[in-house]
Amino acid sequence: MRQKRITLKDIARETGVHVSTVSRALDPVERKSITEEVASRIQAAADALGYRPNRIAAGLRTNRTMTVGVMIPDITNVIFPPILRGIESVLEPLGYASIIVNTDSERDRETRLVDVLRDRGVDGIIHAAVLRSDPSIARAAAEGLPVVTLNRKVENSQIPYIINDEDAGICEMLRHLRDLGHRDIAHVAGPQDLSTGQLRLAAFRNAAATLSLDFDPALVATARRFDEKEGARCIRELLASGRRFTAALCANDRLALGAIDELREHGIDCPREISVTGFNDMPFLELIRPRLTTVRILQHSAGQTAATVLLKLMNGDKAEDIPMETILPVEIVVRESTARVRQDDEDRPA
Amino acid sequence: MRQKRITLKDIARETGVHVSTVSRALDPVERKSITEEVASRIQAAADALGYRPNRIAAGLRTNRTMTVGVMIPDITNVIFPPILRGIESVLEPLGYASIIVNTDSERDRETRLVDVLRDRGVDGIIHAAVLRSDPSIARAAAEGLPVVTLNRKVENSQIPYIINDEDAGICEMLRHLRDLGHRDIAHVAGPQDLSTGQLRLAAFRNAAATLSLDFDPALVATARRFDEKEGARCIRELLASGRRFTAALCANDRLALGAIDELREHGIDCPREISVTGFNDMPFLELIRPRLTTVRILQHSAGQTAATVLLKLMNGDKAEDIPMETILPVEIVVRESTARVRQDDEDRPA
């Protein structure tokens, strides 16, 4: 039933030359070593028969499959698709395809999936998961498989990583709030078992110091997940604490959206009474009122950069040509969820 | 540098048996044909050495790579990630991995990508693109490659397809509007070169007939893309036409969102003055005011179903056991963007 594919042997028979000659004629670099006439005759036959190289067979021989593995926590999270397109935009034109797997941020799933990828002979792996440490990918890298991580680094390893300048993002955002007159600024932190949550909290603390703002631990509420519900819960917690604050810097957009909703429930207007900021700049933000002030991450370029570095690794470029650390710039996007602190708030005694 | 993997040969040497024996011992079905003692000794050695089968090599031999190809227009479109997770949820536990490619709905890209997948020896393809016809995938299927399409059927082919009951969705929605007293209902149609756009327009027309509502061609505006901007443009066009309407049924959520925004620009309130409905039930809809009344499609189950059917095909199940057509139910989700038509509108002379 399943029609058999045209192989080199078929073309060899057709053109009356040896398969190795055919192989050479069809290989853009080896082609030079062959009489032009023969080469083009072979090419013609290949085209006529509709020959397609069997990468499985080639891969077995060369140990290169022209496919890479991409590991992400969850494709359903809107920040990842743009990253994937970024990766694809550099790899696909070069003939690479990607096997994409979702780790759900589970350690054992992640371990298993690394094997799934290696079993299929991927030439390299781009790892965009967010667990703080994970042995499996480090081991793969140590054994010589090209690996690049996105959004976080693997401690004690020689794995190149690409991260976004989240510190700068948080700091700029805090500066923005300070410039609007805010002094009592809460932080809705992300889960502390995810690198993103942890990093951003640290960044918030550092930024406060940099900007000479008080850092009040009581004004930090920590979410258990990056979702609207947790954002709402955190704000509730903050409100219940009785500590006053005029702005809430949230560790991501979903937390911020949940926070704004919850404030509304309490009859508190954002941004008039409390300013709220997000992080990531998800799509659709423009459609939600008030339009959220947030930090834009260039997911697409992050993907491109990761792919570019991975390529160098796969090409065996020498170590000094491979950037171990790439920090991508972020930018704050000021929209409607932040406003100047109200007079009566500002004028209060310190 | 690159550490060499453990092969059957290694564990054959280790255990003092022939590689074919090792191969059998490690194959769950062949294992029975081997002395239990030997088999477990081999198993132990394999575990100890950390053996992982090389699927490339196995694939070359068996023509099964345990990887499938998934073609979608654009992973960045929120409706696709849930489909992918649905596919993964049935395929991954069975040992399959997926190569995912984005077609951008371009015919030639699509053709090329089918080859990309076939070159890598995928065992089957799930094709969720939306172009109305496309020869490449039909050819692949005709040559015996297991193929299933999602969201649309390929004409004149024996390719099983899974679609959502969009007709019912549109009809239910129209009924909902009619029950609210609406009689002059506009349709913001999707691009007519995409099956979704075309199907939903046809469904709208049919539903109008079914429900004995007038179908007024002048109350149809056609978008060139499925986005907010086009939704806005279409509403502008409808408004400019001077034709009165009290509701607009849009071919998808983004068009609806754009429509509502544009109405607001014109000082027209949704739903008080004009009701608007969407289609798809994208995530985040809950966060946008007014909350959109829409048709929910079960993307995850659609993916699961597609994978299940593909499995049957790949297993070589006999034709009568393979459902050629699967129509998945949809449901309407009534939220806040639809309301009873206003008295003064309703009481007007026919």
Place this chain on the structure above:
DNA sequence: CTGAAAGCGCTAACAC
């Protein structure tokens, strides 16, 4: 029950 041998389709030394 296990070993021997062939071969999937391709590439890469090595000859000539």
Place this chain on the structure above:
DNA sequence: GTGTTAGCGCTTTCAG
């Protein structure tokens, strides 16, 4: 320049 040869790691006859 082109043919010969030898595998890549695995599965699968076919013997024994």
